[in-house]
Amino acid sequence: MQNIIRLLQKFRIVLLFMLLQAICFIFIVGGANSFHRSSFASSSNRISGFIYSVTSDVSGYFHLEEENHQLIEENAKLKNQLVEHQIVVGVSFIKVNDTFYHQQYEFIPAKVINSSISNQQNFITINVGLEHKIEPNMAVVGTNGVIGRTIAVSTSFATVKPIINQNFQMTARHKNSKKFGKLIWSDDTYLTATVIDVPSSVKIDIGDLFETRGNDGLFPEGISIGVVKEVIPVEGETYQNVKLSLVEDFSSIYNVSVIKNIKGAEQLELEQKTEEEFGDESNN
């Protein structure tokens, strides 16, 4: 017994080192694979959120011009889409406020108070939180297209995992053919992302658009993700990979919107129920 204690004492530094590293790695692996994180250990934490919102208030003045420009452009784009500004080409196209249309997505405006592009795992902090009805795992879009999804939310801040994070994944659809693949970010720069497993039967040209598919219950259908930069055929396989250049410039994002899917819970419930009831049968 005494020998064991003496041995423990002799190696106490190495043992403590290994114990602490084990705790750290449990955190690291757990954090990489989860959709939700505690806001206590994230930048949406009250103290770090406060510090970042103060610094972004100061540095925000230097970006005002650029920010204004972005907003004016987006305004112009939206004005062009207004029904009143388009010529009615046929009687059947007149749109009225009717009860057949329900609003499915709600946009909540937010400001980026902290972001990074220089890491393998980049994150963004935004200035909306629980008090603005933000939850973990909600879609975030910018003025041009997809940004990412929320993972940790505190009272008035939220942390967003953007496309440019090596643990980010979503489905991306080729706009022209409606065929889809998996969007990942590995060995990419902050300007690019990769879509893997696109069927090789699809003809993809450089300059084609990839957009959201709208199947995950988070992102509405048809939001731009990126433009094809390069098509990488895979030898002897039935799929191909595509390199996209992202439509959002992650080095200068200020205004974003968080999207709340009003029918999202309903979709999720139905999907879970289906899996519980019919999942077993398909296995047999």
Added chain:
Amino acid sequence: MNPIIRYIIKVVLLILVQVIVLKHLELGFANWWITPFIFIYLLIDLPVKFNPLYGMMIAGSLGFIIDIFYDTYGMHASAAIFLSFARYYFIPLILPRDGFDENSSATIRNLGFTKYLLYIFVLSFLYHLWFFMVEKFSFSSFPLRFSQALISSAVAVGLMLIIQYLYTKEVKR
């Protein structure tokens, strides 16, 4: 001033510099970036014979605070604990045999410039390399991460030398 209060002031200042200034510098291009972490000066600067058990605990806590700001979830804590662990075995190799006050930290004045440079460079390089490897979580782009760690730690060492100079100037007065 009480050394503990002085240390806490240093902790607050260096962490603020790290997360407000250095985090948003983003020097570099494409997927190769210079990201110096100078908060490790707090660990390097502990007294040379500081109990390594407490040292690792302090390292873990400071790393965890940086993790909160960087959303890295345990990676900086892991690297900082590794730094403290390595420091304990590295210090005897670099210290003069005798005539060294055990309660003082290693400085340019009591180690000499070359030895001090070697001391902080090796430790901060180990820190950056460990962090980049854990962040990528694979050996796939090792040469890239290695060069990134080398340059980032060189920049960090430069900044830490500036801190060291400022600090010694203050003492002389």
